[in-house]
Amino acid sequence: MKSKNIIITGTSRGIGFELVKLFQEQGHHVLALSRNHKPISDLSLTNVSSFAFDLSKPEDYSKVEAFIKAEWQHVDVLINNAGVLLNKPFSKTTFEDFSSIYQTNVFGVSELTRVVLPFMSNHSHVVTISSMGGIQGSMKFPGLAAYSSSKGAVITLTELLAEEYKNSGPQFNVLALGAVQTEMLEEAFPDYKAPTTAKEMASYILDFSLNGNKYYNGKVLQVSNSTP
Numbered sequence: 001m002k003s004k005n006i007i008i009t010g011t012s013r014g015i016g017f018e019l020v021k022l023f024q025e026q027g028h029h030v031l032a033l034s035r036n037h038k039p040i041s042d043l044s045l046t047n048v049s050s051f052a053f054d055l056s057k058p059e060d061y062s063k064v065e066a067f068i069k070a071e072w073q074h075v076d077v078l079i080n081n082a083g084v085l086l087n088k089p090f091s092k093t094t095f096e097d098f099s100s101i102y103q104t105n106v107f108g109v110s111e112l113t114r115v116v117l118p119f120m121s122n123h124s125h126v127v128t129i130s131s132m133g134g135i136q137g138s139m140k141f142p143g144l145a146a147y148s149s150s151k152g153a154v155i156t157l158t159e160l161l162a163e164e165y166k167n168s169g170p171q172f173n174v175l176a177l178g179a180v181q182t183e184m185l186e187e188a189f190p191d192y193k194a195p196t197t198a199k200e201m202a203s204y205i206l207d208f209s210l211n212g213n214k215y216y217n218g219k220v221l222q223v224s225n226s227t228p
Helices: 014-025 060-072 095-119 145-164 183-188 198-214
Strands: 005-009 029-034 048-052 075-080 120-131 171-177 219-223
Touching: 005 014, 005 095, 014 029, 014 198, 029 060, 048 060, 060 095, 075 095, 075 198, 095 120, 095 145, 120 145, 120 198, 145 171, 145 219, 171 198, 198 219
Parallel strands: 005 029, 005 075, 029 048, 075 120, 120 171, 171 219
Antiparallel strands: none
């Protein structure tokens, strides 16, 4: 397989951390973006670049653009994996709570995609990680008003971008994940044990990001082994 240039956000832990290692093992070039870049940088992996990147800071996007121009010139896959989860009764949430969640989960996805798009071809693939909580008609959980609604927003955003770029590419798809045993899940729901590990889900996402755009565009795939 020809090596590809992959950008992944939210790589300091969980699914993103596992994704970086899996892509690197397959010989791909990876730009790992996270507010805390040390977990990846400390691994000193070949063909993996990492620097501190905050989706809520407009000035950080210029660093990504500069890196692509200097090192790659093109991007094959963008995985919008970074996300923040808030478990809090709606009556206790604040304007700042919602702003913070949407800044990362929605505005960050939109802005990074906009910055990377000029470097993508008609065969490139933008994969955004959403949640089953963002699926219309799915089971909803109290305390996740900000989180789940933000995950619903990126599903609609993906559908719109796929339509807007359907003649030129790239392809845009969403993976709506069920519960995965990550640090983020443990912090929000300390007593819950998910049936899927971060590495297992990362393996699925890797394969989909490299091959899924041959078969899907503007689609949301529900990746969950729980019922409902």
